[in-house]
Amino acid sequence: MTPLDKQLIGLPPEILTEILIELYREGMVDTGLTKLSPLERLNLLRGRRKAWAQLRWKTASVVPLNGLCHAYELVGGIFAHGDSHGDGFVTTTLQSSVRPGHQSLRENLQLFPRDFAIDPGQDLVIYIEADGTPMLFEDAQVFRLHVRSMSTQEAHPKARTPVLPVVVPPNSTYGTFVRGITLQVADDIVAVMLYTGHEQLVIFNWRDGTLITDSAKGDHALGRETEFAFISPRAYILTSPRGHGCIEIYSFKSQEGFDPIPVATLILPELHADARFQTISPHTGPFETPSSNAPFATSPTSRVYVITLSVLYDRARLAIEPQSEIFYLFVKASTFLSYLEVYGPGISPWETIVVPWALWGPSHTRLLPSLPSYSSWLRYVYFSMDTIKLVTHLFE
Secondary structure, three states, rough: OOOOHHHHOOOOHHHHHHHHHHHHOOOEEOOOOOOOOOHHHHHHHHHHHHHHHHOOOOOOOOOOOOOOOOOEEEEOOEEEEOOOOOOOOEEEEOOOOOOEEEEEEEOOOOHHHHHHHHEEHEEEEEEEEEOOOOOOOOOEEEEEEEEEEOOOOOEOOOOOOOEEEEEEEOOOOEEEEOEEEEEEEEEEEEEEEEEOOOOOOOOEEEEOOEEEEEEEOOOOOOOOOOOOEEEEEEEEEEEEEEEEEEEEEEEEEOOOOOOOOOEEEEOOOOOOOOEEEEEEEOOOOOOOOOOOOEEEEEOOOOEEEEEEEEEEHHHHOOOOOEOOOOOOOOHHHHHHHHHOOOOOOOOOOOOOOOOOHHHHHHEEEEEEEEOOOOOOOOOOOOOOHHHHHHHHHHHH
């Protein structure tokens, strides 16, 4: 029995019902980590909803950032970035209603990270560092994941192998040149997406050091312009502009050399004959472990994905219309997760489900054109589907 369960025992049914209704309306779950009474929780939820409805801020403050910011993360109210010298790490705890703001700097990390991911609730930071060799055409290049504690910058106490190697084989055209890297953490799993001549996805269990899958090995090669996002700690999506454009849903188990299971392929809306998808980029808020002072957390099914669709037109239309356009597809996590409910994590269906746009898109998504003055959205998305109503007004 959790501390929250003990508090709820003996509550009047009407209070319990109101709490559950408010949590559902807000797309939240109670963490059970604070000592707030049920009535205090209920008042917090109501106050939060009213503040969002009126866009009323409790306080506003400016956080100065010194130097360049080549890599950054915003998770659980903590903004982290590298310093201007490349070997330091700055964390800024943003002020909230339950904690004051403060900033700390750790210098001389003894590495120069190219990117990093954090989960403050686990006191976790994972850096990725290249081995420093020049671009190669015959030999592989090795990147290293350094699994550390955010607070001490020492090896994380739960990491059996605190340094994990990521091997990038040479491409016949691009060698070992890596034009981009994304790093994502979901509970005990870390995924690295490397954008090379052929995109490469590598997934580890960072706690026990297990290499779960590496798309560069065997028959798992990914096409160019493939992009990645977790939908749970045991499932993810891949987006691809090939063909008519699609979103592929995979599940996996935390086992050495596990082949991810292609559960479903969601087809995107069909374009005109003179248009094609150029890129399809999914973004959502980072997965996070609730901290001890967080009374609520986003429900796993209420997470929202903003998928940026870049559409390219052929030359016949360039004289009268834009060369390209941007659209935003909003999808709730529950839509993706519903295809996993029948099979469970890592369980293979008889065959991959292929779902036409007409059977999933119109009823489970919102597709909006971009604002004329913007070409991209910020990558952090924290709102639930109810709040998308506010976004819709911006486009009307």
